[in-house]
Amino acid sequence: QVQLQESGPGLVEPSQTLSLTCTVSGASISSGAYYWSWIRQHPGKGLEWIGYIYYTGSTYYNPSLRSRITISSDTSKNQFSLRLSSVTAADTAVYYCARKFSSSPFDYWGQGTLVTVSS
Amino acid sequence: ETVLTQSPGTLSLSTGERATLSCRASQTVSSSYVAWYQQKPGQAPRLLIIGATSRATGIPDRFSGSGSGTDFTLTISRLEPEDFAVYYCQQYGNSPETFGQGTKVEIK
Numbered sequence: 001q002v003q004l005q006e007s008g009p010g011l012v013e014p015s016q017t018l019s020l021t022c023t024v025s026g027a028s029i030s031s032g033a034y035y036w037s038w039i040r041q042h043p044g045k046g047l048e049w050i051g052y053i054y055y056t057g058s059t060y061y062n063p064s065l066r067s068r069i070t071i072s073s074d075t076s077k078n079q080f081s082l083r084l085s086s087v088t089a090a091d092t093a094v095y096y097c098a099r100k101f102s103s104s105p106f107d108y109w110g111q112g113t114l115v116t117v118s119s
Numbered sequence: 120e121t122v123l124t125q126s127p128g129t130l131s132l133s134t135g136e137r138a139t140l141s142c143r144a145s146q147t148v149s150s151s152y153v154a155w156y157q158q159k160p161g162q163a164p165r166l167l168i169i170g171a172t173s174r175a176t177g178i179p180d181r182f183s184g185s186g187s188g189t190d191f192t193l194t195i196s197r198l199e200p201e202d203f204a205v206y207y208c209q210q211y212g213n214s215p216e217t218f219g220q221g222t223k224v225e226i227k
Contacts, residue, residue, distance in 0.1 A: 047164065047207060047218040062215045063120075096163055105154035105211050107175070109163035 002026040004097045004110035012091075012117050018084040022097030022110060023077070030055055030075040035100045038071060038082045040093040041112070048093075052100070053080050087117045121146050121210050123219035131227040138195040140222045142208035147188050152212030155184055155193045158221075159204045167206075168193060198224070 008020035022036070029036050037052035051061035053071045061069045065084070073080040084091060094114050098106040122145040132138055142153065151171040156164035166175045168184035171191055181196045195202055203226050208219040 046220040047209070049216045049218070060214075064215075098163075100211075103150070103152065103211070105152075105156075105166055105169055105209055106164075107166050112163055 002099065002108045004099065004108060006095060006097050006110045006113040008113060008115070010114060010116060012087055012115060013119050014088055014117055015086055018082070018087050018091060018095075018115055018117070020082045020095055020097075020113065020115070021079050022081070023079050024099075025078070027099070028075075029053075029073055029078055029080055033102060035060075035102070036073065036080045037098045037100060037106060039096045039098055039106070039109075041096070042090075042093045050082065050084075050095075089117050091115070092117045120215055121148065121213045121217050123208055123210060123217055125206075125208060125219035125222045127222060128220075129223045129225060131225050132198055133227045134200055135197050138193075138198055138202070138224055140193040140195075140206055140208075140224075142186075142191040142193070142219050144189040144191070144210060146213065148191075148210045149212030151187045151191075152210060153184075153186070153191045154209045154211065155182075156207045156209065157202075157204045158207065164207060195224075 003025045005023045012018045035052040038050040068085045070083040094112040096112045098109045100106045124143045126141045153171045155168035158164045172184045183194045185192045205221045205223045
């Protein structure tokens with residue numbers, strides 16, 4: 001059974017960098033032609049795709065966030081990570097990690113972690 | 120970017136009734152790559168429908184999807200108590216992938 005678990009600070013100060021890690025179990029992030037993804041949901045709002053890292057290490061980012069995002073992976077720990085720089089209150093959201101296959105939707109999701117941007 | 124507009128915003132129905140949810144895209148979705156998700160409070164979205172019409176693994180057959188091009192529909196034939204939730208459509212045929220704003224199905 002594939003499981004994903006987000007971890008990281010729940011509170012980030014404005015202008016700082018948000019850093020989250022997703023730990024994957026039941027699947028290897030370095031094989032299987034999967035895209036390992038980050039998605040966020042603003043409080044009471046819809047979902048926004050942030051970006052993903054392919055099993056080869058290639059990354060794909062939402063153009064609206066591209067200038068502030070870095071997604072990386074640590075295959076030795078079977079983890080992938082999100083860094084979002086220069087955060088503002090508008091980045092307050094529940095952040096989910098998820099998996100998808102090529103030309104498919106997101107089939108496995110983490111439980112999500114709330115990140116609040118505030119001083 | 121492909122904007123997905125879901126309607127209605129809220130659907131008030133009773134158990135046993137039929138629910139019809141709409142998702143309209145601002146441009147043609149390539150290969151009808153549209154998915155539907157169910158989300159309950161405090162939970163991650165759950166994948167229901169793939170490729171506009173195929174149920175995901177383990178999804179009951181009261182859930183069905185239809186549509187192509189720019190207009191897509193999720194139908195729940197007979198609402199069960201556990202079906203009251205928020206439903207999102209997503210398109211993954213055009214880049215960037217986008218989601219609709221959601222339709223809440225609430226108990227009447």
